[in-house]
Amino acid sequence: MTSDLIAGTPAATGEGPQEMRSRSELTAKEVLREVGSVLRMSEKEASELTSSPVENDEEQTMIINMGPQHPSTHGVLRLMLELQGEKVLRCKPIIGYLHTGMEKQAEELSYMQGGTNVTRMDYVSPLNNELVFSLAVEKLLGIDGDIPERATWMRMLLSELNRMSSHLLFMATNGMDMGAVSMMIYGWREREEVLRFFQKVTGLRMNHNFIRPGGLAADLPAGWRDDVLTILEGLPPRLAEYDILMTNQPIWRERLQGVGVITAEEAVALGTSGPILRSTGVAWDLRRDLPYLKYKEVEFDVIVGSYGDSFDRYAIRLNEIRESMKIVYQILDKMPSGDYRIQDKKVTPPPRARIDESMEALIHHFKIFTEGFKVPEGEVYVGIESPRGEIGCYIVSDGSPKPYRLHMRAPSFVNIQALPHMMRDGLIADAVAVISSIDPVLGEVDR
Amino acid sequence: MSDAVVDSPAPAEQLYGCVVTYSRGEKVIHASRGNYIATLKKAIDDSFTMCTDLTAVDFLIYASTNRQLPSDISGERFEIVLNLISLERRERLRLRVQIAEGEATLPTAFDLFPGTEAMEREVFDMFGIEFEGHPDPSRILMPEDWEGHPLRKDFSVGRIPVQFKGAPS
Structure with a gap:
């Protein structure tokens, strides 16, 4: 390191200072x-x-x-x-205080390992990150039409449960930011129940690497249906409590209504998505408008607000938990039996039992875990609706087992640009309410 | 099939004066640096009012013959990729622009899509492509005294020791 750098001399690239x-x-x-x-x-x-x-x-x-x-x-x-x-x-x-060069790192990891990397970006909804990465890789491989039905429905189940856990965490942090400290404990308590289910299914509470190119890592464990039902039946009385504690409470409304207002034109121009865009009255939800997985086959409502303020963004997330529960009930009815991953030996590893008896299976297993699988040349962009908005994955492949370029379109990174517009002419005491209502995850902002 | 049929393909599909290709079923248009802003304006008039993503790719070590480009576009080192959305028609459109290494600049899309501000700063930070007329051309993720552009292919992983502002040397 040269002393020029320490002294803060501008680098040869001639960029301006970052600070205001x-x-x-x-x-x-x-x-x-x-x-x-x-x-x-x-x-x-x-x-x-x-x-x-x-x-x-x-x-x-x-x-x-x-x-x-x-x-x-x-x-x-x-x-x-x-x-x-x-x-x-x-x-x-x-921003940039949490930048760890994950997009650069992704170029060094094979498609098999890539899931462990992307899942750490938005650590509050890791399964959605894995899902968008897997969908993009499958599209490049040309196997997106061959994914088994059960795998698709399992992905939807996990994605919706993750949306619920993410919004429950928002309820907790939003409550705490507003001074409703007991709300923080309640939000974490409910989220913990969803995470306990994730731990039973994937083995981990967060950063699962469970949704993989070609399907999922494992089938659902015995008794999963009862576990999901326990969560779904336990939540409505808790959400009713939230309504008493927050939604209908005058102090809460005073604190959020009319704070951090953004108009629909501004939200579209700034490229925001998710609850921030919907709070302005733009009914845009990728699950409905550009459907992926099997969202065409389930019924749900897209929740929109009308004032574009912090209260709308709170209310949208609260009601999206209810919509997700509605979707999960339908998934429970429609979950088919079958395989949880594609039986393409070039993409997914063979079952463990086959390795003992088949030389070919052993070779496939070895190749997948050492070299990885090769992905045909091309470039794709896939975007899905994460709890925070549109999460997108852009991959350029050069035909090798590692992505030539992997870019994640992070919803928080874009949404955070709306902050100066929401805060303008507001009070410093409301700044906390506005930041909280954007619900940014800095792991994803900085990647 | 006779050779003549193969040699005379149908004229390439055009949109906003740019060649259209399809990548895994996704619609991609190829603009040049010259008509970049004009193309974006036409896209906005055609209801593509939201820019969801702007990023770049460094094709330094990619065999240019394998790049899936239309015949009249020559592949350069850098490529800017924009993803647009039409909220009305529920469609996506991707726009790719080739940027030569020697003149790594592009007019900013900030005036058309204010949401590209952070994305253009990120591309500048990571690839060193400058956006003419950008209101705040500073680094966004790396420290402001960082040297080099990390996502370039000639910037290797772990080559440079970690730099901290004001750390004792």
Whole structure:
């Protein structure tokens, strides 16, 4: 390491500094952009404004850091806030504190190992990450039509249960951020029941690597149906408790309603997805609008809000738990018998018993776990609805057993861009409510 | 089948003045640097109002003859890939732009899709492709004094020791 780097000399690439700059260093146009005029004014209106749109003296404002070490930032999100008194004038999220180069790492791992990598990105809904990765690899292999029925329905079951556990965690953290500390315990308690089921099925509470290209790692264990039913029957009275504790409570409503408002036009322009987009009234859910797996065969409602505020985003997630329960009941009825993975010896390992008696099976097993399977050349993008929005997987294959390029389109990474627009002209006390309502997972933002 | 039939394929499908190809059933259009912004504007007018993803690929060590490109597009080192969504028609569209190594710049799509701001910063950070007119051309994931662009194929894994700002040398 050279001393130039320590001194903070700009690198040869000539990029600008990451931090929010003070008003005196900015031109009027740059200030306009930072307060979101791109989304609110036409270019003509903006050019007519010659001076700074917010007439504030430099002395009356201050820039403070919130995070990266702050309990309400859900990890290591750092926000630079320009404050005037208690009012937030500008906000800039600074990310990268959890960047671990997972996309680079993915180029070094075979398709067989890739699942262990992607599952650690959005660690609150790991099964959805594995699902989108597997769907993309299967599309490249051209076996996406041959996946057994049972494997598809099992994937839906796990995906929906994961959506429930993720939203239950949101209920817990959102409650805690608002000061409803008992809610935190309740949310974790309910989520724990779902995680206990995951542990029984996959062996792990998180980061399962259970959904793999070609199917799943194992079949559902004996008695799984009773376990799922126990979860489904236990939840409604708990959700009714949430309604008493939060939804219908005046303090809770005061705290969230009208806070962090975003319009439908802004949400679409910013590329947001999931509950943030739906809170503005845009009924866009990939499960319904660009269906994957067997979502065409189940009935559910897409929950939308109308005001685009933090309360809508809370209410959408609460009701999506109920919709997911509805889907899981239908999955229980429709779960077919059959194989849990494709019997293609080039993609999935042979059953353990076959290895003892068949030389060919032993060779396939050895090849899959040492070299991995080769994937034909091409590029695909697959997007599915994760609890946080559209999670996408873009893979370029060069015909080798490792992806040439793997890119994950992380919903939190995009959604976090809406923060400055939601916070503008709000109170610093509401900043926590707004961050919480985005429900970012920093593992996914930074990858 | 006679050779003549093979030698004269049907004229390539066009959309917004760009060649259309299909990759595993997904619609891909190939724009050039020159008509990139114009193509995006046409796509917006055609209801592709949401840009879900913008990323890049470094084809440094990929045999260019195997790249699945239409015949009149020559493969360059970098490629920008955009994924657009039409909320009205419930369709996806992918746009690929070739970027030569020597002139790794592209006009920013920020004015058309403000949501690409973070994605373009990420591409700049990871690949060193600069976006002309981007309002905040700074690194987003790596520290601001980091040297090099990690997702380039000539940036090897673990080659450079971890750098921390202000750490004693």
